[in-house]
Structure formats: structure tokens, C-alpha cells
Amino acid sequence: MPKPASEHDFLEQCFDDLFPMFRSITGPGIEQSIEYLTQFMPLVLEKVPSGSKVFDWTTPREWHCQRARLWGPNGALICDTDINNLQVVNYSTPIDRDVSLEELKQHLHHLPDLPTAIPYVTSYYKENWGFCISNDVYESLSNGTYRVLIEAKFIDGGVPFASCVLPGESEKEVLLSSYLCHPSLANNELSGPLALLSLYRRLSSWKKRRYTYRFLVNPETIGSLCFIHRYQDHLNKFLVGGLILTCVGGPAERLRYKASRRGDTIMDELMFALSEGKEGCGISLEYQNFDPTSGSDERQYCAPGFNYPMGQISRTVYGEYDGYHNSLDDKQFMGIDSLLNSVDAIERVLTVFEISGYPVNQSPFGEPQLGKRNLYPSMNSQSTRDKSDDMTIDSRTKLNRILTLLNMGDGLNRMRVVADACHCSVEELRYTVEELEEQGLLKLEVRS
Template sequence: MLNDKIYALGKKLYPLNRSITGKETLKSLKLIKKEIPRLKIKFIKSKIKIFDWVVPSEWNVKKAYVIDKFGKKIIDLKNHNLHLVGYSVPVKKKINKDQLLQKIYSLKKQRNAIPYVTSYYKKHWGFCTTHNQKKEIERNYKSKDKFSIVIDSSFNNKGKLNYGEVIIPGKEKKEILISTYICHPQMANNELSGPLVTTALVKYFFKKKNNKTLRFIFVPETIGSIAYIKKNLEYLKRYTIGGYVLSCIGDDKEYSLISTKYGNSNSDFAAIQAFKKLKINYKKYSFLERGSDERQFNSPGVDLPIASILRTKYGEYPEYHTSLDNFKLVTKKGLNGGFKVSKTAIENLLNYEIPFSKYLCEPKLQKKNLYNHISFKGKSKKFSRNLLNFLQYADGKNNLQKISKLIKLSGLETRRIWKILKKNKLVN
């Protein structure tokens, strides 16, 4: 369960101005490490090329505000981290009201919400306010009035992109990957719910004797997962049998599942079984409606069967990507609901027996006395055919339950065949 201590961790993490790089992101990882000491904090250097991307310069900001002609700060980063467009370049100048309004982002349909806006890969600057606040500036000042703009930010080309990793070894080298992200400032559901539930899962599974290895990563979204894949691709492809991205998993409204690319992986089945076991109604979204790091893990050439478990899906609740995404939206009850579903889905994956044939092409079953040496029309080959059918689907992607359905045999008969093949060292 997600206890009061982990919930309190969320309150500590909430005010930090995280981004895809920077000191506040590193500070967030260090706070998480206090709760799970096994967390290893690692980094990738800025300006390193990763596939079609380049790790950006490390960005930090000390202060950012707008001062009116009377010396009053009318917009101030200190009041809310979302007031500044993420990755804004340094600015120190005076501009008029019309120029200022062009640099302010607001939401007409959510007049009391500050929007979350970023510009990671193009030089830009700007501020975000509620629409009501923007309208006040429009009403209360003349076009010729001047405003002082101060953005004390910095970019370090020799900086770092930090991420966290916890590996809990199991009886097998086969792994389950759980990924969450740590790059959104001052938002509770779209940011902190994932790391909080993941922290609780690490603590829970660390106390268990697990059949398979568990790999938990805390990465900046998109660029962090791409960097992690670049660094670990060969190993991940060899050992990962499934897993989940955990995001927006702390409200107490809905439950959601975003499928893997083809929607038929062990990750999909394990999550569906978890919802059924817990008697929870949920919304199932196709991979075409993806939006987080399942995009990278399922991409061609990577092909890791990673689904996403959420409460209300990102973009489907009005507080998403605004200052209204706070701890009024995220509750202990909501977080614990997300924890239970994730835990149960992971336990299903841990318990799945996923055979993998040790040979390319069909093995010579005659050498094991599993196939008749005499080929004669009319002689029954049903048992040998069942063995070969099993081996065809023993590709590391199907659990015993799924193979049973594919080869149209009972669960008991499928398990008997699996034991025979294991005894003869034909599958793992």
C-alpha cells in the first residue's frame, strides 16, 4: 500500500521546478532515493546524440518575473512554477503592453487555470497566467505602458540529464520494466502520481522473492526514455518480457489501460486480468491513442511490449497540464487504487510462464524419442504435432495460457507438453 510517508514525499516534491534536466530534477531524485535507498542516480551528458535526437543543454532558472510601471511584480515564478514557459532563454529588457500580451499564454476555456507550456528544442521565452489575470493586465494598463522582464535562466552545454534506476534481481534474468517520468513542475497527477506509485511498488517488491527481475526507471519523458533505450537497447530486447509506463495514476475518477502496439502482449493480458480480479471497470485505449513513453518502448526496432496503466488518462481530465492538477485532484485513495492495479498486473507478469524455444527451426525430435522414426501414411502423429505446435508459439512472447488457446489444447495438456519439452531441454 501507498503509506502516509510516500504521500508526504509527494508534498515535498510538488513545489520543485522539475524539467527534463536541471538541479530541481536531480533534487527530486535525491528525495526519492531517501525513500528507496537502492535507487541509483545516473546521468547522460548534454549534447550527446541519441538516435535522431540530441540531449539538450542543462537548463536552470533562478528567478523570473514581470514588473509594471509602479514597480509591482504582476507575474512571478515564485508564486507558481507554471508561470514561466519551460526552458525559457535569459531575458532582461523592457517591453510595452501589447508585446507583453503576445508573450503570455492563457486558457480561455479555463479562466482560473495556469497552463503548462514548454519549448525544449527551440529558443523561446514566455509567461503563463490564468486567463483572468491576462485580462486584468489588458484592462488595467495602457498600450504605451512599459514592463520590465527578468528571466534569470542558464543553459549548460556540459550539463547532464539525470535519471533513476532500481533493479530488483529475481530467480530469472527475464525482466519486467516499469517506467515513470520526472520532468513536470508542480503538477500532481500528470507528474508525481507515477513516481509515488512506482516508489511504493519498489518498496513492496523488494520484500518479495520474485520469479523474474524487476527494473524500475524514473526518467524525463520522451528524451529520457530515448536516452535510456539507446544505452540499454541490446539488454532490454534480450530480457524484457513486458511492463508498464505509470502515469496519471493518482486521481480517484477512472481507470485506464493503453495497449501495446498490437494489443495482444503478455503486458496487455496481465493488466486486463488485474482489472478483472479486482472487479474494476476500466477504459481501454488503443495504441493509436498513446502519449507517453510507451511510444518509445514500442517503436520499430525497439519492440518492447510495454503498456500503460493510468487512472484517468492524460488529456481526458480538465485539470491536465494546468495549475489545477494539484493534491486536491490526487488523493491517497486514488494513488492506492493505482498501486493495487499496477501491483496485481506486475504479479501476473511475474507468475506467467513464458516458454522460449532453444533452437532455430524445428528441433530434431527423433533424437529425444519424441517423434516416430518411421514415416508411414496413416500412423498417428498427434502427440508429435502437439509438441511442434507448442514449439512454434514458444517465442518468448506467449504465456502458457495463451499458447493453450493458440494450439487448441486444454491448460493441463499444454502444461504437460511444456514439462516434457523442458525435461528434454528444448525450451527454457
């Protein structure tokens, strides 16, 4: 790929390259898509072999579909996955024979309320075959004999997933994940992996990372279960927070955060504060409690046996727009600019999350001497209390924040609680925290 002129152009080129790949939960399409992303982030591909027991699931055989076509009685081509790979039911069994219209209709999927849209339909765990067509085409079908040809096979292979890590000062880990298994869908497929890619590039350039960040792409549901199954001990020890990225494009004006099952993690607390307008980050956010009846891979991470501190972030939410799981979900609907707005907001959230842990006073026996560290006005008078000494807050406010941080820094109070006591946002405490850290007076502990 030639070097793009901007982040917008880079993501648009990635979208155009990835969109036509014939993806499923296994097989060449998803592995080709992962290989493409490895040009820009050092993803390492892993596979859980077909037939493996993964908690209550058994991993399926790989689906390799070369091409699927449907011809009408007059020989006209009605469906062809070389033209649109949504036109076959994903994971269809192979078939090559003639059928009547009556039999064919039992294997056709269409959307009467969206006459021009081609639906996305899957049958991963039950053998079946079928085609997906627009309702307009469906209504035009005439009696006669139809030729169906689905050139597909199932082989022993495995369920793939891929991850890479940006190390931080702490081994404690933040997991950023998205699924990569839907063919030819934009907001409900590529927006998540593209946002993940953009975040990897941005976080790579951070001068300091308190946490270690893991970036993960996997097929939805079975892929996240395979990852958890293989990395459960690691997650139990190191995972302190994370986000599932899904549907982060589209026209919605604000992001939506779906909380973890716990509802009281550091990320939950931060997102709730943002939704209440307490953080002043310029991020418009809707907060939603955890709901196991819909969503994405957060449902697996938040299963009661794991109960990991994983939330989900989205913009134009699955199931709430006409193009959900059909061909109307295209690049124009997703919007590269909308995707970048989401990336901007998520990066801003992560910068606040970085200092949202538990402050611990490193000199807790009495107040430390601030004057010798240039943290206390050299003359305690009205003029020094009112004078701005850091171009942001007056010296009295800064001193109050220092004293409050040190006094509440007993390892029991999250930074959000301290910020409330200081009548400011966590983000506004950043520079004070960093100054105290530089002086060896404060340490931030990171926990789930």
C-alpha cells in the same frame, strides 16, 4: 523524514516534499527530485552529455533557472516562480528589460476556458521566453511598461535518468517507468513516480520474484530515448514486458491500459483478459490498442526500430480532465487514496504476470506418476473426486487442472491459453502451478 504512520502518510509526505521542486527535462530541479527518491529506493543517476547524438535527437544543454518575475506598470508583482514555478515558460531564455503590453502579450500564455488556471508551457528545443498567467489576470492587464526578469542560463551538462533493480530468479526483466520533469503538477507528474516508489517498496518484500524488475525515472521523451540508447543491447536481450506509469491518480473509477505496438505480448494478453472480466482480480480496466498520436514514453519504446513489449497504464487520462497541464492539477485532484488504489491494482497485475509465461512439462514422456507425489487421490472413487482437498477446489477439478497443465506444457502455450482450457483464470492456477514446480514437474519460461 520521520517514519510515517502508514503508506498513505508516507506518500503524502513525499508528495509535499517533491511538489514545489522546480523541475525541467534537465537541471537542478529534476536531479534534486531524483536525489530525494534515493532516500527510499537505490536509484543510480546517469547522464547523457549535452550535445550527444541520441538516435535522431541531440540532447539539449541544461537549463538552470534561478527565478523569473514580471512586474506591472505600477510596480506590482504579477508573476514570480518563487510563488508558483508554472509561471515561466519552461526553458525560457534569460531576459532583463522593459517591454510594452503589446510586446508582452506575444509572450503570455493563458487559458480563456479556465479563467483561474495557470497553464504549463514548455519550449525545450526553440529559444523563446514567456510567462504563464491565469486568464483573469490576463484580462486585468492595462497599458503601460512592464518589467520582465528571467534569471536563467544554459550550461553544458546532460540529460539525467535514474534506475535501480530488484533481482529475481530470472535475468529476464520487467521495466516499470515514469517521467519526472514537470513542475508543480500532481496527477500528470507526481502520481507516476510516487506509484513507482510504492511498487518498489512492495515488490521488495515479495518472498519470490520470478522476473528481475527495473525501476526507471527519467525526463519524458528525451530521457527514455537516452535510456534506450544506452541500454539497447541489454533491453534487446532481457526485456520481457513493462509498464509506463502516467496519470495514475484522479477520480476515474477504473484503470486504462494502452497496449504495446505488438498488441500480443504477455502483458497485452493479461490486460485484455482483465478488461473482459476473465481474471477475477477485482480490477476494473479499460483496454486500448496502441496509438502513436498521444501518450507518454511508450511511444519511444514502441517505435518500429525497437518494438519493445511496453504498455502504458493510467487512471485519469492526460487530455481528458480540465486540470491537464495546468495549475488545477493539484494534490486534491490527484488524491493519495486514488493513487494507492492504482498501486494495489498494478501490484495485483504483476502477481498474475509472474505466472503468465509458458509452462514446460519437466516429465513429458507419458503422464508422470502423480500418486507418489500426493497429487492424485489415493482412491479413485466418487467420494475422493468430490471431496475438497485444498479448501479451494474439489479434487477432480484440481486433478483436471494438473493434467491439462502438464499436457499443454510443451513450451508453446501461454498460461492464458491453458487457463481458458481449464475454464478458470490464470490467478486461479497459481497454487497448482506452484505445487507442480515444487515437485519438479513444471517450469515456467519467461519470454517477450
